[in-house]
Amino acid sequence: xxxxxxxxxxxxxxxxxxxxxxxxxxxxxxxxxxxxxxxxxxxxxxxxxxxxxxxxxxxxxxxxxxxxxxx
Amino acid sequence: xxxxxxxxxxxxxxxxxxxxxxxxxxxxxxxxxxxxxxxxxxxxxxxxxxxxxxxxxxxxxxxxxxxxxxxxxxxxxxxxxxxxxxxxxxxxxxxxxxxxxxxxxxxxxxxxxxxxxxxxxxxxxxxxxxxxxxxxxxxxxxxxxxxx
Numbered sequence: 001x002x003x004x005x006x007x008x009x010x011x012x013x014x015x016x017x018x019x020x021x022x023x024x025x026x027x028x029x030x031x032x033x034x035x036x037x038x039x040x041x042x043x044x045x046x047x048x049x050x051x052x053x054x055x056x057x058x059x060x061x062x063x064x065x066x067x068x069x070x071x
Numbered sequence: 072x073x074x075x076x077x078x079x080x081x082x083x084x085x086x087x088x089x090x091x092x093x094x095x096x097x098x099x100x101x102x103x104x105x106x107x108x109x110x111x112x113x114x115x116x117x118x119x120x121x122x123x124x125x126x127x128x129x130x131x132x133x134x135x136x137x138x139x140x141x142x143x144x145x146x147x148x149x150x151x152x153x154x155x156x157x158x159x160x161x162x163x164x165x166x167x168x169x170x171x172x173x174x175x176x177x178x179x180x181x182x183x184x185x186x187x188x189x190x191x192x193x194x195x196x197x198x199x200x201x202x203x204x205x206x207x208x209x210x211x212x213x214x215x216x217x218x219x
Contacts, residue, residue, distance in 0.1 A: 001158040001159040001160075001203060001204065001205050001206075002158070002159055002180035002203065002204055002206075003152045003159045003177050003178070003179060003180065003186050003188075003198075003201050003202070003203055004179050004180055004201065004202045004204055005179040005181070005182070005184060005201065005202070007202065008204065009179055009180075009182060009202075010181070010202055010204055012153045012181050012182075013180050013181035013204075013213075015129070019206060020108075021204075022206040022207065023160050023204070024202050024203060024204040024205070024210070025202070025203060026165070026199065026200070026201070026202060026203070027188060027195050027196055027198055027199055027200075027203060028194075029160060030160060030163055030193045030203045031163045031167075031190060031193075031194070034137075034160055034164040034167050035162070035163075035166075035169075035193060036162060036165075037138060037160070037165035037167075038104075038136070038137050038148065038161075038164035038165075038167045038168040039168065039170070040082055041084070041137065041164075041168040041208045042088060042168055042169070043084075043134035044081060046077075046081070046084075046121065047072070047077070047105035048072055048122065052151070057198075058209070061106060061193045062150055062200055066208070067086075067205075067209065068123045068208075068209045069208075069209055069210055070209045070212075071210065
């Protein structure tokens with residue numbers, strides 16, 4: 001997962017590497033996901049999330065569809 | 072994941088926050104009064120469970136997500152230290168995991184131009200106009216986590 005300056009830079013980067021587009025969006029949405037995903041990582045009582053729980057976190061920020069299916 | 076592995080994982084993460092680096096298996100063994108080979112076996116099980124990532128062929132911790140212990144393009148200042156974020160997602164995850172503000176010095180994957188992001192009170196206040204891109208579909212993230 002990488003940062004890019006603009007759509008133009010994204011297209012140039014994909015083309016230069018011969019890669020098909022995956023999924024892209026702005027940093028506010030990634031920040032929202034990152035805080036949800038990692039918020040409990042240092043909790044003393046941390047436990048592994050189930051795939052369903054992780055999927056629900058992706059769903060909660062609107063990351064749905066085949067690309068975002070974990071299993 | 073059994074109680075021993077959860078204890079070892081907790082020790083690794085607490086050591087990361089306290090010292091800025093993960094403990095070796097030998098250090099964890101000493102701290103938790105384990106045999107060194109038991110700590111190494113636990114590290115390997117945590118790797119297999121995707122709770123830690125070890126360097127290939129080693130018991131040295133490469134990633135305790137969202138923290139990375141090898142150079143990356145994502146330098147994150149948060150919690151009084153400078154960290155490496157494994158990827159864009161993890162870079163923003165470090166202030167989240169530390170429940171605080173953070174500054175990220177990164178670069179455009181296309182041109183290498185420096186990019187700056189700043190998170191305050193949970194919101195990105197600088198770098199809001201930047202894009203992120205996920206190349207690998209979610210189902211394949213762990214096939215090659217270094218590339219992902």
